[in-house]
Every structure is written in C-alpha cells, then in structure tokens.
Amino acid sequence: MSQVPDNAPEHCPGTGSEGAGSADACAGCPNQQICSSGVGTTPPDPDVGAVRERLSGIKHKILVLSGKGGVGKSTLTAMMARALITLNNNTEVGILDVDICGPSQPRVLGAQNERVHSSGAGWSPIYVCDNLCVMSIGFLLNSDDDAVIWRGPKKNGLIKQFIRDVNWGELDYLIVDTPPGTSDEHLSIVHYLSTSTSTSTLAAVVVTTPQEVSLLDVRKEITFCQKLNIPIIGIVENMTTFVCPKCKTETAIFPATTGGGPQLAKDTGLPLLARVPLDPTVARDCDSGLNHLTLHPDSKVTQMYMKIAEQIVEYCNGKKQQ
Structure with missing residues (x-):
C-alpha cells in the first residue's frame, strides 16, 4: 500500500508507489532520496519526530515570500519582527534566515560579528535583544566575502539543522526570511515547519x-x-513611493503599470496589508544594524510596519480561536 507522509506536498505519490522519489512531484522534496532508495520500506524522514519536538514551543510560524529578488524580504522580516515586540514587550520572536546563498539578517539586525555557540540543548540562536533572536548561515561563515556554493541536498540539510538542532525555546513567532523563487529551500522549510502540531499557525506574507x-x-x-x-x-507592496529625506515629498519611482499591489490583492482575493514607501533612512539603518522603528517612531515607514504587525497578530489570534 502506498503511504503518503503527513503534510506531504500536493500530488505526492506515496512511499510505496512505483513513482516514489522519481515522480515530478518528488522534485526538491527532502524525502526524495529516502523514498527512491527503499520504495515503501524506509520511513520518510527519521528526523521528523525531533523536528516536531523542537518546534513544539513555537506558536506561530510566518514565511516571508516573494518570487522576485530585491523586493525587500529581508528588510520586511527584520522590521516585522521588531514591530511585533514593539507592540508587546512580552512577545518572543525568532528569525530564521534560510537564504543560504545571500544571508542578510546578521547585518540588518546588527549582529554580523556574532558566532553560534552550541550546548547540550543544541545550537543557541543569536539574541539581538532580550526577546528577539536569529539564526543564519551568516554566523557560520569565516568571512562576509565567503560564497556558499552548494547544491540542493546540502542546502536542505542545513535548513533541517536550523530547525532540528537550534534551541529555539518558547517563541510566539518564528519569522522565516526566504530566498527568491519556489525551489529547494522553500519546499524544505515548508516540509519541516508543517511537521509541528495542528495547534500552531503556519502562514505566509507575500512581498x-x-x-x-x-x-x-x-x-x-x-x-x-x-x-x-x-x-x-496578505500582500505587502514595498517601495510604493520614494520619500524625500528633506521635504518628505513622495514620488512614484517604480511605475504600477498594471495596478501594483492593490490590483494584485484584488485579483487574488488577498488582503493588502500595507503599501510601504521607499525611505533612504531605512536602508541606512539596516546597513548599520539599527532599529528604524525606535529611531524614527513617527515616520510613515514605521507606521506601515506597525500596521503590518497588528494585522499579523490579529490573524494569528483569530486562527488560535478557531
């Protein structure tokens, strides 16, 4: 009998089928090698139990996604995390950077000189402040100039380590900064995050x-x-307009020839969470690892990120009550 693993990707042929590990739906799946090596006789992933246990203390898992590079996923991830703890000082937030080839979170959060430490409980994430921690391959590289030249299986293995071996502890939110596209890293992180209990939230914000x-x-x-x-x-439209740092005039730099984020939200039936302007001070603060929200509490960018955080809290609280 063909057994389909829990939370398997859509169209999974099952571990006992003739197409296990070789079907089109198997491409990029973390279980592909296991399924193809022992058709139906080898359990899908021996680490699923360990991953589930590690994730048991995380209430809500939020993926920050966009098929396009350069739209501001890393900035959104960091600012969203900071906004969540600004809303409530008791909120515990973690950031997982799975952009293996282009990790940005160490610099954006001002932690680029930190290194990962291990203990009996596993790897310890880097704490930016008392209730905000982060894990990234950037902390494991010898130099900022080091290139990560890896094929898919090695990337998938590291993503599993970041979930299975990192001592995340009790978190209200784990926000995942992803690379562009819809390939290996995305399939892996969704597979592992989906193994946790049904009482936790897994959802995405699209940029x-x-x-x-x-x-x-x-x-x-x-x-x-x-x-x-x-x-x-929901959808976040980033870089909607340019905010002049002197006169505060807003100008549309990127033309919305087909209606931009609002039209996309209308076409897909998804909420438009915010339209965030392009403010040079945000780039400057992120390059320096500073918290823009506290440095510029009255800026329009800060208002938009706080609005996004409020809607995430509202969504997660609504899911919890269901």
Whole structure:
C-alpha cells in the first residue's frame, strides 16, 4: 500500500508507489532520496519526530515570500519582527534566515560579528535583544566575502539543522526570511515547519513592488502557496513611493503599470496589508544594524510596519480561536 507522509506536498505519490522519489512531484522534496532508495520500506524522514519536538514551543510560524529578488524580504522580516515586540514587550520572536546563498539578517539586525555557540540543548540562536533572536548561515561563515556554493541536498540539510538542532525555546513567532523563487529551500522549510502540531499557525506574507516584472514572479509565489496549502495572511507592496529625506515629498519611482499591489490583492482575493514607501533612512539603518522603528517612531515607514504587525497578530489570534 502506498503511504503518503503527513503534510506531504500536493500530488505526492506515496512511499510505496512505483513513482516514489522519481515522480515530478518528488522534485526538491527532502524525502526524495529516502523514498527512491527503499520504495515503501524506509520511513520518510527519521528526523521528523525531533523536528516536531523542537518546534513544539513555537506558536506561530510566518514565511516571508516573494518570487522576485530585491523586493525587500529581508528588510520586511527584520522590521516585522521588531514591530511585533514593539507592540508587546512580552512577545518572543525568532528569525530564521534560510537564504543560504545571500544571508542578510546578521547585518540588518546588527549582529554580523556574532558566532553560534552550541550546548547540550543544541545550537543557541543569536539574541539581538532580550526577546528577539536569529539564526543564519551568516554566523557560520569565516568571512562576509565567503560564497556558499552548494547544491540542493546540502542546502536542505542545513535548513533541517536550523530547525532540528537550534534551541529555539518558547517563541510566539518564528519569522522565516526566504530566498527568491519556489525551489529547494522553500519546499524544505515548508516540509519541516508543517511537521509541528495542528495547534500552531503556519502562514505566509507575500512581498512585491509595484512594477509588473515583480508582480509576475509574485503571482507564481502565490500559486506555490496554494499548491502547498499555505494560508497567505496578505500582500505587502514595498517601495510604493520614494520619500524625500528633506521635504518628505513622495514620488512614484517604480511605475504600477498594471495596478501594483492593490490590483494584485484584488485579483487574488488577498488582503493588502500595507503599501510601504521607499525611505533612504531605512536602508541606512539596516546597513548599520539599527532599529528604524525606535529611531524614527513617527515616520510613515514605521507606521506601515506597525500596521503590518497588528494585522499579523490579529490573524494569528483569530486562527488560535478557531
């Protein structure tokens, strides 16, 4: 009998089928090698139990996704995390950076000189403040100039380590900064995060910029979420306008030729969480690892990120009550 693993990707042929490990639906799945090596006789992933136990203390898991690079996923991830703890000082937030080839979180959070330590409980994430921690491959590299030249299986293995071996402890939110696309890293992180209990939330925030070249890729990301049954909290349109640092005038730099984020939200039936302006002070603060929200509490960018955080809390609280 063909057994389909719990939370398997859509169209999984099952471990006992002739197509196990070789079907189109198996491409990029963390279980692919196991399924193809012992058709139906080898359990899908021996570490699923350890992963489930490690994730048991995490209430809500939020993926930050966009098929396009350069739309501001890393900035959104960091600012969203800071906004959540600004809303409530008792909120515990973790950031998992799975952009293996281009890790940005260590610099954005001002922790680029930190190194990971291990103990009997596993790897310890880096704490930016008392209730915000982060894990990234950037902490494991000898130099900022080191290139990570890895094939998919090695990337998948590290992502598993980041979940199975990191002592995340009790978190209200784990926010995952992902690379562009819909490939290995995305399939792996969704697979492992989906192994946790049914009482925890797994959902996504999708990021775009106004121009059509970005929207094309973001539509593919939305389809990816739909195929893997990942609820989407909403869409964030980033870099909507440029805010002059002197006169505060807003100018549209990227033309929304097809309606931008608002039209995408309308077409897909998804909420538009916010339209975040392009403010040079945000880039400056992120380059320096500073908290823009506390340095510029009255800026429009800060207001937008606080609005996003409020809607995430509202969504997660609503899921918890269901």
